Amino acid sequence: GLVGFLNFETRKQVSLNMVTAIVEDNRALSSVDDVTALFGFIGPLLKDEEDTPMDE
DSSP, X not given: OGGGGSOHHHHHHHHHHHHHHHXXXXXXXXXXXXXXXXXXXXXXXXXXXXXXXXXX
């Protein structure tokens, strides 16, 4: 997706905003596919990526 064109810090912030919105709206992830899609999108919060700064 388009998020892949963003730098690490921006992807991390977008990911954090998405997780915050899901939690604040008390949204349920109703399927394995939903969870898989979310985890794919919030990668910068879960694991080091190719462009993760050394001080992260």
